[in-house]
Amino acid sequence: MTILWIIAGSALLVSLIVDRRKTRAALIKGLRMFLGIVPILLGVLALVSVILAAVTPEMMERLLSGKGLLPFFTALSIGSVALIPGFIAYPLAGVLRQHGASNAVLAAFITSLMMVGVLTLPIEARFFGWPVSLLRNALALIGALIVAGGMAWVLV
Amino acid sequence: MGAGMRAARKACSAIINTWSWLLVVGVASLWGYSRVSGGFGLGLRAGESLLTFLIEMALVLPPMFLLVGLFEVWVPRELVERYVGRRAGIAAISWMVLLATMQAGPLYAAFPVAMSLWRKGCSPRNVFIYLGAFSTLKIPMVTFEVAFLGWQFSVARSAITIPVFILLAIIMERMLPSNYMPPGLDDLSPGV
Numbered sequence: 001m002t003i004l005w006i007i008a009g010s011a012l013l014v015s016l017i018v019d020r021r022k023t024r025a026a027l028i029k030g031l032r033m034f035l036g037i038v039p040i041l042l043g044v045l046a047l048v049s050v051i052l053a054a055v056t057p058e059m060m061e062r063l064l065s066g067k068g069l070l071p072f073f074t075a076l077s078i079g080s081v082a083l084i085p086g087f088i089a090y091p092l093a094g095v096l097r098q099h100g101a102s103n104a105v106l107a108a109f110i111t112s113l114m115m116v117g118v119l120t121l122p123i124e125a126r127f128f129g130w131p132v133s134l135l136r137n138a139l140a141l142i143g144a145l146i147v148a149g150g151m152a153w154v155l156v
Numbered sequence: 157m158g159a160g161m162r163a164a165r166k167a168c169s170a171i172i173n174t175w176s177w178l179l180v181v182g183v184a185s186l187w188g189y190s191r192v193s194g195g196f197g198l199g200l201r202a203g204e205s206l207l208t209f210l211i212e213m214a215l216v217l218p219p220m221f222l223l224v225g226l227f228e229v230w231v232p233r234e235l236v237e238r239y240v241g242r243r244a245g246i247a248a249i250s251w252m253v254l255l256a257t258m259q260a261g262p263l264y265a266a267f268p269v270a271m272s273l274w275r276k277g278c279s280p281r282n283v284f285i286y287l288g289a290f291s292t293l294k295i296p297m298v299t300f301e302v303a304f305l306g307w308q309f310s311v312a313r314s315a316i317t318i319p320v321f322i323l324l325a326i327i328m329e330r331m332l333p334s335n336y337m338p339p340g341l342d343d344l345s346p347g348v
Binding site for chain 2: 053128
């Protein structure tokens with residue numbers, strides 16, 4: 001995160017030194033994009049935070065630590081819908097493993113969490129359009145299924 | 157795009173924007189109410205996670221959009237086309253993966269970068285390779301994975317994921333019309 005700020009800061013500085021007017025144009029462009037996305041982003045984040053609050057870690061443990069195909073597909077669906085930052089998702093995955101969740105279930109949860117974003121679809125559609133966003137998410141879900149299946153095969 | 161469609165889109169985003177603000181105010185007041193009344197854990201937890209999200213957003217998005225703005229102004233189209241365009245070779249894949257893994261933050265922070273690359277002549281295949289690598293191989297995230305799930309898990313997952321997202325990107329490119337350009341945010345300025 002810090003590195004990102006350093007890179008952006010130094011790029012801005014260099015740009016300012018080389019050409020002020022171009023830098024101004026760049027700032028306006030970036031700001032316009034940012035402001036264009038902020039309202040919808042806030043809405044999605046608010047919605048996600050309510051859903052996240054309603055689903056407790058204990059509930060997740062109960063749902064994901066059994067045997068068979070049910071926890072696997074539950075993990076895939078929760079992962080696809082939810083938006084959980086990595087620094088919360090991985091510790092949670094560690095706890096789930098201690099409670100008996102298999103590697104395939106963990107991979108299904110983590111991979112769909114990272115690649116598929118049902119709740120963030122409105123944000124994605126602002127950038128790429130609805131058809132492309134829906135297609136990308138559908139394919140990513142299939143991808144997460146393949147990855148999780150592969151994990152079950154590689155790590156027993 | 158026709159005038160009617162544009163108007164419909166404007167109306168649609170106006171409704172979404174209003175609802176978004178209402179939702180934020182709703183969660184904030186839920187949190188405030190829970191705070192004052194003592195009980196009601198749901199409101200407290202929702203408020204706390206919203207705050208976490210807002211902090212994450214405030215940390216990642218400003219530098220990201222700054223870089224996108226500078227990229228749009230400074231980087232010539234020919235350069236993007238030559239290295240990661242439709243005629244670029246296999247090396248383009250490693251460029252995209254390298255760019256993506258160096259970053260941090262939630263997937264929605266990668267969308268503006270991806271869109272900007274796309275509109276500058278990056279091929280759709282490479283755009284989706286970038287998104288795939290960003291979502292699954294970011295170095296800060298993988299270090300977390302190693303810490304909590306072990307390196308075996310991490311290595312196996314990465315090894316399986318890389319060919320999968322490359323394949324998905326190739327399929328995406330095949331399925332899209334060859335002249336497709338993402339709509340972008342230019343006609344969706346604030347207040348619309």
